Amino acid sequence: MGGDHAPEEVIAGAVAAVRDHGVRLVLVGQAPRIRRELDRYGISGEIPIVHAEESLDMGEGALASWRKPRSSVAIACHLIKQGRASALVSAGSTAGVVATARLRLKSQQGVMRPAIAVTLPTRPRPTVLLDAGATSDVKAETLVQFAALGTAYAQIRLGLARPTVGLLNIGAEPGKGDKVTKNAHELLANGRHGIRFAGNVEGHDLLRSVVDVVVTDGFTGNVALKTMEGSVRMALAEVREAMTGSRTAKLGSFLQRRQLTDLRDRLDSETYGGGVLLGLNGTVVIAHGASRARAITSACVLAYELATGRIIDRIRDQVAAARTPSRLGRLMHVDRDGGGDKAEETEKAVETGPDDSAGTAPGMPAVQPSEDRPHDAANTPPDGAEIGPRRSEPPTAT
Amino acid sequence: MGGDHAPEEVIAGAVAAVRDHGVRLVLVGQAPRIRRELDRYGISGEIPIVHAEESLDMGEGALASWRKPRSSVAIACHLIKQGRASALVSAGSTAGVVATARLRLKSQQGVMRPAIAVTLPTRPRPTVLLDAGATSDVKAETLVQFAALGTAYAQIRLGLARPTVGLLNIGAEPGKGDKVTKNAHELLANGRHGIRFAGNVEGHDLLRSVVDVVVTDGFTGNVALKTMEGSVRMALAEVREAMTGSRTAKLGSFLQRRQLTDLRDRLDSETYGGGVLLGLNGTVVIAHGASRARAITSACVLAYELATGRIIDRIRDQVAAARTPSRLGRLMHVDRDGGGDKAEETEKAVETGPDDSAGTAPGMPAVQPSEDRPHDAANTPPDGAEIGPRRSEPPTAT
Numbered sequence: 001m002g003g004d005h006a007p008e009e010v011i012a013g014a015v016a017a018v019r020d021h022g023v024r025l026v027l028v029g030q031a032p033r034i035r036r037e038l039d040r041y042g043i044s045g046e047i048p049i050v051h052a053e054e055s056l057d058m059g060e061g062a063l064a065s066w067r068k069p070r071s072s073v074a075i076a077c078h079l080i081k082q083g084r085a086s087a088l089v090s091a092g093s094t095a096g097v098v099a100t101a102r103l104r105l106k107s108q109q110g111v112m113r114p115a116i117a118v119t120l121p122t123r124p125r126p127t128v129l130l131d132a133g134a135t136s137d138v139k140a141e142t143l144v145q146f147a148a149l150g151t152a153y154a155q156i157r158l159g160l161a162r163p164t165v166g167l168l169n170i171g172a173e174p175g176k177g178d179k180v181t182k183n184a185h186e187l188l189a190n191g192r193h194g195i196r197f198a199g200n201v202e203g204h205d206l207l208r209s210v211v212d213v214v215v216t217d218g219f220t221g222n223v224a225l226k227t228m229e230g231s232v233r234m235a236l237a238e239v240r241e242a243m244t245g246s247r248t249a250k251l252g253s254f255l256q257r258r259q260l261t262d263l264r265d266r267l268d269s270e271t272y273g274g275g276v277l278l279g280l281n282g283t284v285v286i287a288h289g290a291s292r293a294r295a296i297t298s299a300c301v302l303a304y305e306l307a308t309g310r311i312i313d314r315i316r317d318q319v320a321a322a323r324t325p326s327r328l329g330r331l332m333h334v335d336r337d338g339g340g341d342k343a344e345e346t347e348k349a350v351e352t353g354p355d356d357s358a359g360t361a362p363g364m365p366a367v368q369p370s371e372d373r374p375h376d377a378a379n380t381p382p383d384g385a386e387i388g389p390r391r392s393e394p395p396t397a398t
Numbered sequence: 399m400g401g402d403h404a405p406e407e408v409i410a411g412a413v414a415a416v417r418d419h420g421v422r423l424v425l426v427g428q429a430p431r432i433r434r435e436l437d438r439y440g441i442s443g444e445i446p447i448v449h450a451e452e453s454l455d456m457g458e459g460a461l462a463s464w465r466k467p468r469s470s471v472a473i474a475c476h477l478i479k480q481g482r483a484s485a486l487v488s489a490g491s492t493a494g495v496v497a498t499a500r501l502r503l504k505s506q507q508g509v510m511r512p513a514i515a516v517t518l519p520t521r522p523r524p525t526v527l528l529d530a531g532a533t534s535d536v537k538a539e540t541l542v543q544f545a546a547l548g549t550a551y552a553q554i555r556l557g558l559a560r561p562t563v564g565l566l567n568i569g570a571e572p573g574k575g576d577k578v579t580k581n582a583h584e585l586l587a588n589g590r591h592g593i594r595f596a597g598n599v600e601g602h603d604l605l606r607s608v609v610d611v612v613v614t615d616g617f618t619g620n621v622a623l624k625t626m627e628g629s630v631r632m633a634l635a636e637v638r639e640a641m642t643g644s645r646t647a648k649l650g651s652f653l654q655r656r657q658l659t660d661l662r663d664r665l666d667s668e669t670y671g672g673g674v675l676l677g678l679n680g681t682v683v684i685a686h687g688a689s690r691a692r693a694i695t696s697a698c699v700l701a702y703e704l705a706t707g708r709i710i711d712r713i714r715d716q717v718a719a720a721r722t723p724s725r726l727g728r729l730m731h732v733d734r735d736g737g738g739d740k741a742e743e744t745e746k747a748v749e750t751g752p753d754d755s756a757g758t759a760p761g762m763p764a765v766q767p768s769e770d771r772p773h774d775a776a777n778t779p780p781d782g783a784e785i786g787p788r789r790s791e792p793p794t795a796t
Contacts, residue, residue, distance in 0.1 A: 203624025
């Protein structure tokens with residue numbers, strides 16, 4: 001139900017994911033409306049629908065997570081908790097989806113904070129940037145974990161066995177940056193965490209494909225990503241204007257229209273299917289709010305690949321490897337005991353309030369919620385499939 | 399002596415600043431080399447030279463500030479402390495120049511931390527972004543002061559009486575962002591500080607000319623600025639490639655060459671003359687390392703305008719206005735008493751060590767250093783000139 005073009009384009013994209021890519025999925029939202037749309041494609045029987053009476057508005061922020069316990073996103077999270085789905089795709093408000101997913105799915109064991117990974121259209125190879133906005137206030141150890149999350153993600157998304165990881169910083173030398181980044185550099189450089197650390201990268205390296213994964217906090221990452229989008233848009237607008245500045249230029253522009261359209265499409269974020277929220281007990285793919293059918297299909301296929309690639313198992317392994325017996329180990333212990341800063345505690349207290357009501361949502365299948373099952377079960381495909389798409393028994397995306 | 403094309407292009411730019419813009423300046427560096435260059439322009443008598451036996455290398459970082467007490471930058475700072483110059487222009491390593499200037503000039507009274515302001519080529523009006531990299535770890539109160547610094551700077555640089563100030567953040571709503579930014583928003587929104595606060599701005603707003611001044615910490619600002627440069631460069635490279643992708647496109651490209659060259663020039667950072675370090679007892683203009691003569695001339699003219707516009711007095715007034723009797727007032731008090739975090743204390747202790755030797759640098763004019771003169775004297779033109787260039791007795795840039 002989320003996104004500027006929901007539900008029509010979302011459903012069209014989902015149908016294409018099922019028909020053309022063999023993704024198994026459940027549609028969650030206003031059942032009658034969804035059914036009407038599916039009828040147009042003549043496959044209303046093939047795709048299961050789970051009714052959700054509410055949905056998150058596009059302007060809705062983090063508070064929606066508890067104000068709307070029966071939103072389509074909340075109910076989709078419930079399906080994951082029940083083991084009836086492995087991943088969730090939404091084009092709804094990022095803040096609303098992230099807050100709802102954090103509240104309903106909870107962090108997977110050992111993960112301090114979730115992060116949003118985005119894939120930048122760099123050449124020759126794309127680059128994964130995280131965190132793009134899930135966790136603004138981080139410790140050095142959080143950044144090390146983000147490196148682990150990014151490594152696991154890039155293994156599946158980019159198909160690399162040992163992706164290189166760079167730390168976003170304001171200079172190439174180890175001593176550069178704010179305190180948190182300096183400490184993170186030190187931890188990453190000690191090499192005892194299974195991460196292929198390539199040192200600092202700077203803002204101008206983000207689009208140069210110098211590393212496979214770039215790690216930063218959610219504040220800097222979000223600013224960098226939006227700055228990038230704004231800059232590219234501005235540069236292309238300037239080019240367009242420069243191209244029509246004179247008569248000869250206008251003719252030139254006419255001759256090049258095709259090339260520029262191709263370029264814009266390639267740089268357009270829609271092609272890249274938004275971000276992925278990593279570190280929770282279930283994979284959450286957040287498609288761009290402006291997504292049309294093609295972007296939704298990409299998002300569904302990505303969710304499918306992450307589930308078949310056992311992203312949650314990989315994250316568990318990477319995070320365990322990153323948990324060195326030193327400083328990080330101690331901190332992780334504190335974190336498991338419920339430590340952490342006060343602001344975060346307050347936030348949790350507020351968010352947790354209405355969680356209990358989620359189980360009573362109407363339209364929810366009558367399966368007992370299993371809060372305490374192993375954290376990785378949500379992501380295990382029923383047939384125990386290894387990496388690589390399979391037609392027989394693929395995991396289900398909602 | 400600093401910059402990729404020093405001293406030839408630096409001297410050429412300085413000569414143009416003197417001849418075409420009436421800037422009075424002193425050249426600091428290897429006297430024999432400078433004299434040889436000046437001879438080529440036939441004005442060796444008109445521009446005074448102060449010899450400096452050392453200079454900062456381009457790769458040199460913050461440590462250079464105490465490793466080279468006789469660098470041309472250190473000696474130029476000394477001229478400012480003596481009241482013999484009002485501002486300093488360098489195309490040397492940013493880290494080296496910033497560290498040297500911080501050590502030699504010290505923060506002006508009431509200013510917690512310095513910031514680097516850069517002017518973005520936005521349309522219809524340029525936007526000032528600060529901090530671009532001087533202070534990575536900030537408190538909310540530091541960001542409020544940066545807003546005061548940016549307001550004073552934009553008044554002169556952009557000629558606006560009451561420039562609008564935006565806070566760089568990851569969402570438009572007040573509750574967005576990391577803790578420091580949230581608190582800064584609260585302080586700025588209370589309105590008792592003489593700052594025309596326009597709320598949060600996001601990464602994609604940076605190039606949209608939505609506010610006159612954008613405030614952020616030096617870490618985020620540096621990443622955003624470099625991301626912007628990298629993105630624009632990437633987009634133009636893609637355009638160039640797209641334009642030669644086919645035969646018709648090639649012809650189009652030929653017809654548009656002129657327009658694209660103009661565009662590149664406009665977006666090129668060289669045109670915008672680098673950053674300005676604000677908040678010290680003397681104005682420091684840091685030209686881009688790749689600066690050629692034209693950029694150096696712009697930097698000299700900017701330094702001249704800032705001095706004639708009494709930037710240091712304006713900053714003093716703005717910072718005083720921003721010092722509300724509440725939380726910020728208490729903090730400022732602590733700061734004046736030498737408070738602050740431990741890391742900063744250690745840094746200061748290390749940096750202060752070799753400061754005493756600066757006074758004994760050879761080639762330094764035999765004028766008694768006056769450490770305890772009023773903090774704003776360095777920026778007061780000898781004739782007490784008001785804003786606006788004057789030919790008669792303009793301030794001296796080194």
